[in-house]
Amino acid sequence: MKYHKLPHSSLEVSKICLGTMTFGEQNTKQEAFEQLDFAVERGINFIDTAEMYPVPPKQNTQGLTESYIGDWLSHSDKRQKVILATKVAGPRNVPYIRENMSLDRRNIHQALDDSLTRLKTDYIDLYQLHWPQRKTNCFGQLNYPYPNDNEEVTLIETLEALNELIKAGKIRYIGVSNETHGA
Template sequence: MIGARKVLGHSDLAVSGLCLGTNTFGWTSDRETSFAVLDAYVAAGGNFLDTADSYSAWVEGNRGGESETILGEWLATRGQRDDVVLATKVSEHPEFKGLAPKTVAAAAEASLRRLGTDHIDLYYAHFDDEQTPLEETVGAFEELRAAGKIRAVGLSNYTPERIGAWFEIARRTGASLPVALQPHYNLVHRRDFEAGRRAVAQQEGLAVMPYFALASGFLAGKYRRREDLDGAARAGMAGKYLSESGVRVLDTLDEIAQRLEVEMSTVALAWLRTRPQVLAPIASARTPGQLPALLAGAQLELSAQDADALTAVSHDMEN
């Protein structure tokens, strides 16, 4: 079973220590498999689901919203809406690009329809929209919150400066303060978060949910050689880490995992949980068989020595 739940930032949301990413739903996981993954995750005590309105518009024949649609069908079938904390995002759906107020309002309504719910627990601004005045975007999110359509606000892929600006506007206008930050962060991609976002997350008490927590499967040890990337759906993303320094990270992960008798992905997720402000790493399971190692990452407590070894070996990664 997954570990105890913790309060998400300054919100009233209590979440499990592993957030289940659902970007594979409607992409590499069909409806039946997605249902099986969700059933297994919830049965193990998980309650935190992450999606976006744009998942998976990048797949040929998809239009965006496929992941939300599958989630909505599962929620309707299982009747477990009140048992989960549901997070989704806005700004990248092909029909709802950007964060202008009318776009945010329309995108939120579309997400609510696909998810089959009257509220979203955590609503992220997915990518910054510098063409829209930030005051307008903050106001659009606050209108949704005041209407009861969202419970809490999150930011993803924002620079430290723009995160700070959002907080300044929210405080000045009386809008709700963001409670969550979703950055790209893992053992082989550290600089983006640690160079500035970590400091603002600590200053503002933001709960951090790193995405690409396993570097598109690289940190699970799936790709040790160039040949391993052939035909892989995420070859382009994982392949950039296949370097001498990346292999050294894998070797250290492998040594610790073998000694502790766990999977490499379990150790990689456990390391993230040792980092300041990180509450629940986001990881996706294409099949139910991939779940146990991820769930174990929410429970494993690394020794200081093992955590420090991973921090040291990953320090020189170019990312």
């Protein structure tokens, strides 16, 4: 397996990342364990998940992916061998996760604590915003009408909340998953 340093970090990640968004929907817990074992045995050390997984998102399955990974981590004792990435869902219409999905301090802290519980770990190597606070064209819609409205939660507030969690030792590095920019 080939590895490279994740830019602006000390994380050496495998060039192949195991995406897990089907664990709990298309994959059983046993299949998830087998896939995780298979990947790690072949040198993959980068595992990506999110609080809203599996997809398609549903209230009755939300969080199962992280729970399966957490059970595998505690069963396999391989936490120190993997770079674990997860995501806070952000401002989308998924009120069964949290009533208000803004990327404010309260929501980010709650989301991370819930993910840490499901993942059965004390820290996340790479914690990402699944989407930025502002409305974006996440999936490349042609002629997307970018709104000119001001969001109530500023990027500064979001970054300050994430920085608090870095200082607390719960997050090593931060990022954003689905980001694009307007014309």
